Amino acid sequence: MSQSFDDLMHFYQQLNRDHDRRRNELLSQITSSSTDEEPCGETLSWGQSSAQGGDERHSWLTRRGVELVVVLVVAVSVFVLMFSSPALTLAQVKEELGKQKWVMIKYDDGEENWISLHDGRRFWKLPSGRIFFSAPGVWQQYFPARFREDTWTVFQTEQGGPTSGGPGRIEEWRVSPEEMKGLPEWRSVSAWDFIVGKAEDQMTKPRTDLATPYRTERHLATVDGRQLVRFDTIYTDALENEKLHSQLWADPKTRLPVRSRKFKKELEAGGDVGGKYVNGEFAFPTEGPDDIYSLGVPREAVVNTIKRDRGATPKGEEFAAELERLLAHARNSVDRFPSRFRAVKWPAEKFTPFGGGEVHVLYWSGQPARQTMGGKSFLDWTNVQIRQTRYFVSDEVSLAHELNPPVDLPRILEWTALQEPVDIGLSDGRRTYCQNGQLHQSRQQAPPTMQVFRIRGDEHSFIPFNTACWPMDMYWPYLSTFGPGSHHEVINSPEKSEENVPGTILLRYTNKANQRADYYISPIHDYICVKQTWWKLEGNGVRKLTESTLADFRQLPNGRWWAARQTKLDFANPGITDRQSYLIDIITLEPNQFPPAVFDGAKLLEEAKRANARIIAE
Secondary structure (H helix, E strand, O other), X not given: OOHHHHHHHHHHHHHHHHHHXXXXXXXXXXXXXXXXXXXXXXXXXXXXXXXXXXXXXXXXXXXXXXXXXXXXXXHHHHHHHHHHOOOOOHHHHHHHHHHOOEEEEEEOOOOEEEEEOOOOOEEEEOOOOOEEEEEOOEEEEEEOOOOOOOHHHHHHHHHOOOOXXXXXXXXXXXXXXHHHHHOOOOOOOOHHHHHHHHHHHHHOOOOOOOOOOEEEEEEEEEEOOEEEEEEEEEEEOOOOOEEEEEEEEEEOOOOEEEEEEEEEEEEOHHHOEEEEEEEEEEEOOOOOOOOHHHHOXXXXXXXXXXXXXXXXXXXXXXXXHHHHHHHHHHHHHHHHOOOEEEEEEEEOOOOEOXXXXXXXXXXXXXXXXEEEEOOEEEEEOOOOEEEEEEEEOOHHHHXXXXXXXXXOHHHHHHHHHOOOOOEEEEEEOOEEEEEEOHHHHOOOOOOOEEEEEEOOXXXXXXXXXXXXXXXXXXXXXXXXXXXOOOEEEEEOOHHHOOOXXXXXXXXXXXXXOOXXXXXXXEHHHOOEEEEEEEEEEEOOEEEEEEEEEEEEEEEOOOOOEEEEEEEEEEOOOOOOOEEEEXXXXXXXXXXXXXXXXXXXXXXXXXXXXXXXXXXXXX
């Protein structure tokens, strides 16, 4: 049986199920005295006629007569529904299916979404001028000229309207032919199944904890004289406050979505993050965009194709196995690093004109679990407790407190006890709390803030802290470089590269921004990266951007290695080298050796409220 015939029969069966459902709804409305949220008519009260003084026999006859009328009405209604309605022919089914080729929704802020119900192609056009296209095995994203890619700037630009000037560029991602064979085949769907079906499925997944922040409610609503079904999606933030996230209106008679409403974040004056609701109307055109250029992308825009496969090089399977062995050793070293410790990082040299440096104090308890979902690997941060406090050491502060380096750890800890933190990051295993102090906010002309995030335990979980003092990032930075667009190469003779670091393995990483990172990895020191350099690829040559070196290696009681000194060089400004050197101290702790309430997020939240900080729950 052909695929198209299967689709037609599926749609035919769906229409007949709708026919049966409408018949049952009518029976239910006639025979039931209960009311819905918006009743369609009056409900007969039997007690009311009896209370008006009629005798019991007359009331009994009246009730029997009304019951007989109800039975007759039911019988006639069922007969009409079952026998008088003409049967749907295959030609009618084919015609109905053919009408639903595309779904398009346009919002009042200019955003457009297009979905092909027959082949799965999707298009998004945002008010900023960014345009997206996806199909099975293909992803394209168009950036207008001068559109920066970092997350915060993208968020800001989305609110500011389209950028202009020049053709811009297209980032393109495609799977290989072999991977394409493993993708599920797209099956034609109706607009109801694709749009409304998702809302109906959400209703079967009630919110039970922080890991499931959305729940959907179904209501009846009358809009412009039409009886519609409305689905309200409620979002529960990290502090258990409920907010309306989105709404969807659909017509059960025509089996079509009608209207949508959703909340969009916006950047407000002073840097605050606010938002507003935007409304969208559905349409069902028979034709849609052919490609990303149909929505206004210039034909002369440069296409940058991104390789999806990790570390793909001409060396093939042998190289992939070598890379995987290297990564396995590194992950094993990270997993064997103590799960309870205190780390302190502070400047080791005289302050430079570029700033006095920072002091980090980190308390850590727990180990994130490595999980896999849908083929994606991620870290589950549930039950990991972290407290990270950061301080600025500016020239003024250092002089006022006579803290010019070199200083030792006891003096650093005494100094931090007298300072106001720039920010505090805390994870209690269920939520993360990010507090920006007055010193930090004074640079942004904004009051102190406290942001609270949930830890969901899935691929969307993250710890939004500055990780500059995390042993995982200081010592194994290359583990975070794998993803779409990454290209890796293992070089076993690093002395032949620009830098000479004998006894190491060189892992070379190239990203889509024409930048290269060289990681010199020491197998005898738990595969720690003892030196990393970043380069800018320019024509046939390279220009060094930064260099970071680890030294003074020591061992913890369990034998794990760590480096007590880190030196960073920045060559971004021609002719000027910015040098920063930090000392690091790490000690392992037992559960009873942590400071009291160090991981108490609720207490930190209350302190922020007493300080009149803005509380933002995500």
